[in-house]
Amino acid sequence: MSKYKMHILVCAGTGCSSSESNLVCEILIDEVERKGLGGDVQIIRTGCFGFCEKGPIVKVLPDNTFYTNVKPADAKEIVDEHIIKGRKVYRLLYTDPESGEHLPDSKHMGFYQKQIRVALRNCGTIDPENIDEAIARDAYQALGKVITEMGPDVAINEIKSSGLRGRGGAGFPTGLKWEIARKNDADQKYVVCNADEGDPGAFMDRSILEGDPHSIIEAMAICGYCIGASKGLVYIRAEYPLAVKRLKIAIAQAHEYGLLGDNIFGTDFSFDISLKYGAGAFVCGEETALIHSMEGKRGEPTNKPPFPAQSGYLGKPTNVNNVETFANIPVIILKGAEWFSSIGTEKSKGTKVFALAGKINNVGLIEIPMGITLREIIYEIGGGIKNGKKFKAVQTGGPSGGCLTEKHLDIPIDYESLTASGSMMGSGGMIVLDEDDCMVSVAKFYLEFIVDESCGKCAPCRIGNKRMHETLKRITDGKGTQEDLDKLKNLSYVIKDTSLCGLGQTSPNPVLSTMEHFMDEYNEHVIDKKCRAGQCSNLLYYVISEEECIGCMACLRACPTHAISGEKKEAHVINQEICIKCGACMEKCKFDAITLRSDYPRVSVPIV
Amino acid sequence: MREIKTLADLKKKQEEMRSRIKLRDNAENPESLVQVKVAMATCGIASGAKEVMEYFVDELDKRSIRAIVTQTGCMGYCYAEPTVEITLPGQDPIVFGYVTVKKAGDIIEHYIKEGELVDGIIPQNYNTIKS
Numbered sequence: 001m002s003k004y005k006m007h008i009l010v011c012a013g014t015g016c017s018s019s020e021s022n023l024v025c026e027i028l029i030d031e032v033e034r035k036g037l038g039g040d041v042q043i044i045r046t047g048c049f050g051f052c053e054k055g056p057i058v059k060v061l062p063d064n065t066f067y068t069n070v071k072p073a074d075a076k077e078i079v080d081e082h083i084i085k086g087r088k089v090y091r092l093l094y095t096d097p098e099s100g101e102h103l104p105d106s107k108h109m110g111f112y113q114k115q116i117r118v119a120l121r122n123c124g125t126i127d128p129e130n131i132d133e134a135i136a137r138d139a140y141q142a143l144g145k146v147i148t149e150m151g152p153d154v155a156i157n158e159i160k161s162s163g164l165r166g167r168g169g170a171g172f173p174t175g176l177k178w179e180i181a182r183k184n185d186a187d188q189k190y191v192v193c194n195a196d197e198g199d200p201g202a203f204m205d206r207s208i209l210e211g212d213p214h215s216i217i218e219a220m221a222i223c224g225y226c227i228g229a230s231k232g233l234v235y236i237r238a239e240y241p242l243a244v245k246r247l248k249i250a251i252a253q254a255h256e257y258g259l260l261g262d263n264i265f266g267t268d269f270s271f272d273i274s275l276k277y278g279a280g281a282f283v284c285g286e287e288t289a290l291i292h293s294m295e296g297k298r299g300e301p302t303n304k305p306p307f308p309a310q311s312g313y314l315g316k317p318t319n320v321n322n323v324e325t326f327a328n329i330p331v332i333i334l335k336g337a338e339w340f341s342s343i344g345t346e347k348s349k350g351t352k353v354f355a356l357a358g359k360i361n362n363v364g365l366i367e368i369p370m371g372i373t374l375r376e377i378i379y380e381i382g383g384g385i386k387n388g389k390k391f392k393a394v395q396t397g398g399p400s401g402g403c404l405t406e407k408h409l410d411i412p413i414d415y416e417s418l419t420a421s422g423s424m425m426g427s428g429g430m431i432v433l434d435e436d437d438c439m440v441s442v443a444k445f446y447l448e449f450i451v452d453e454s455c456g457k458c459a460p461c462r463i464g465n466k467r468m469h470e471t472l473k474r475i476t477d478g479k480g481t482q483e484d485l486d487k488l489k490n491l492s493y494v495i496k497d498t499s500l501c502g503l504g505q506t507s508p509n510p511v512l513s514t515m516e517h518f519m520d521e522y523n524e525h526v527i528d529k530k531c532r533a534g535q536c537s538n539l540l541y542y543v544i545s546e547e548e549c550i551g552c553m554a555c556l557r558a559c560p561t562h563a564i565s566g567e568k569k570e571a572h573v574i575n576q577e578i579c580i581k582c583g584a585c586m587e588k589c590k591f592d593a594i595t596l597r598s599d600y601p602r603v604s605v606p607i608v
Numbered sequence: 609m610r611e612i613k614t615l616a617d618l619k620k621k622q623e624e625m626r627s628r629i630k631l632r633d634n635a636e637n638p639e640s641l642v643q644v645k646v647a648m649a650t651c652g653i654a655s656g657a658k659e660v661m662e663y664f665v666d667e668l669d670k671r672s673i674r675a676i677v678t679q680t681g682c683m684g685y686c687y688a689e690p691t692v693e694i695t696l697p698g699q700d701p702i703v704f705g706y707v708t709v710k711k712a713g714d715i716i717e718h719y720i721k722e723g724e725l726v727d728g729i730i731p732q733n734y735n736t737i738k739s
Binding site: 004005006007009061062063064084085086087125126132133135136137138140141144145147148256257258259261265266 | 610611612613614615618619621622625626628629631632634635636645647648649661665676677678679680681
């Protein structure tokens with residue numbers, strides 16, 4: 001029995017690490033040692049707590065104190081005050097944005113109240129580099145149960161009746177996928193974990209691998225046993241160095257304990273896992289492209305069928321699942337399909353992890369039961385829009401998804417409702433946009449991403465998306481025409497219908513969905529040459545305020561194109577047709593009468 | 609060295625390791641557990657609060673009572689140190705004074721286990737300012 005009376009958990013996920021949580025941890029260890037408390041206080045580096053907005057996070061147990069924004073300089077104070085004297089360091093506690101009160105523990109934070117943590121069950125609780133802590137939290141129990149009690153068919157049935165669907169985006173039933181892979185006979189089969197997380201703003205897979213790598217290893221072994229594979233491969237992007245490191249440590253520890261390798265649990269089941277590194281290409285999240293990349297070929301997709309379950313890696317039956325999907329498996333085996341399917345909606349069971357990003361107060365990683373509304377996510381868990389601005393839209397599903405607007409705030413979040421409203425579940429990125437975001441620019445941003453990431457194999461995606469991007473650029477530059485809008489729409493449908501793989505087929509979604517919900521913004525850009533959010537710099541205008549202008553004529557003299565007119569001691573006016581937006585007038589004005597605006601008074605000004 | 613050859617091995621390992629993170633499991637729902645707060649300011653420590661706290665930690669664990677033992681600052685009852693505040697689930701906290709190791713045993717035996725009050729309760733004689 002360990003004698004530690006207190007545990008200090010320090011987040012060591014990528015987010016918090018980049019704001020010096022490692023240094024915080026080292027100072028805490030030093031300080032505790034120096035005060036002779038090494039035997040009383042245990043300091044653990046854990047995975048992500050999800051509350052990345054206020055990182056680095058330090059949690060002190062047993063009283064569950066939740067410290068936010070802990071700087072290295074604060075570490076000594078935590079030891080001196082909290083650990084030694086038992087007084088909480090109030091200034092570091094999380095402040096409730098509504099009441100302005102310090103909340104002593106995480107139980108009372110709105111951020112955690114609506115969450116149910118299944119896939120993230122161990123993130124932020126255990127030391128991911130220590131297999132013993134994982135074992136204490138039920139790791140490998142499910143594997144043992146499947147191998148020694150259930151057998152493959154019962155286990156697959158359990159997964160099937162749990163209703164678990166692929167968390168990578170498309171939502172294919174996981175149990176069915178396993179069953180198909182099991183039925184295909186071959187001398188060798190493979191289990192592949194798709195850790196090629198590419199959506200801008202999504203980081204749930206990374207966090208699971210960093211915070212609880214053993215859950216993935218266990219689930220892959222379960223899958224291997226069920227479908228009859230002895231080899232597992234994790235396709236992970238090299239841009240996730242911390243996840244790679246922790247996964248390697250975890251695999252080595254599992255080997256040491258005999259939980260991977262030959263004759264697991266004294267049976268004749270053998271399973272091994274190795275890593276394959278990807279270079280971070282978005283298209284490699286598509287399973288056929290992923291398999292090609294693993295084989296050392298170009299990361300390009302091929303037509304399905306044949307499905308990977310028939311002919312995948314090296315031509316052998318291969319089962320590909322996403323990280324988050326795997327993370328759910330051990331819990332389903334241990335707690336039962338019935339428990340799992342009691343969470344969520346009729347067709348979407350369980351929970352889903354979302355990465356909240358953008359203009360939202362609580363940026364971070366959340367796990368919610370399927371079926372709760374967007375409003376609950378944004379206003380209760382997310383803490384509302386930053387700086388009290390107005391909510392405009394949320395982009396889900398990354399570059400393949402679409403926008404959900406105010407009228408979608410009360411739809412339940414599940415696979416079907418998201419698809420029905422023109423977006424998709426995707427891997428779970430949620431980028432929140434406020435009134436300051438220009439929807440045309442958002443669509444342009446995603447198209448730019450697609451143009452970069454398109455593998456180039458099929459023409460609609462390679463050329464079509466490039467043209468789409470050019471058109472959007474023209475519109476945001478203020479050079480768009482009515483015809484461009486029609487072209488954009490037509491091209492979108494062509495790309496959707498004729499592209500080879502999921503990337504191309506979904507790439508016009510951001511454009512189509514923004515056009516559907518924000519057509520007035522497109523029209524403003526094209527007809528009025530106006531960007532209401534003020535994001536498109538070419539659609540900003542130098543405007544002289546009638547009240548502020550005293551008619552000193554300084555700007556008039558400075559203007560290189562003679563676009564400014566006006567009499568002495570009378571307000572001047574800029575002719576927007578001639579103005580080249582050099583800003584010389586604004587620089588010269590001593591009365592701050594000239595400002596950049598998204599619109600200007602539309603009166604005809606006589607050309608001087 | 610392959611440590612885990614059977615499922616029973618794994619279960620055994622889990623039992624061994626559980627104590628390591630029990631504190632973390634417990635912290636997830638503190639309201640449902642017995643909470644023991646030992647006043648560990650200078651006055652308390654001088655009167656032996658450290659030994660008392662260790663006793664609580666060990667003894668509660670030995671008797672498998674799920675409890676959270678924390679330290680707190682001076683409660684102001686310096687004449688009665690060591691002082692310990694105990695909150696049973698769903699009840700108001702009660703402060704005990706002059707808690708020696710022997711007394712701590714009584715408290716566990718009678719108050720924590722049976723809910724019977726024992727000698728040495730310090731009545732609450734102050735109000736907390738509500739903001």
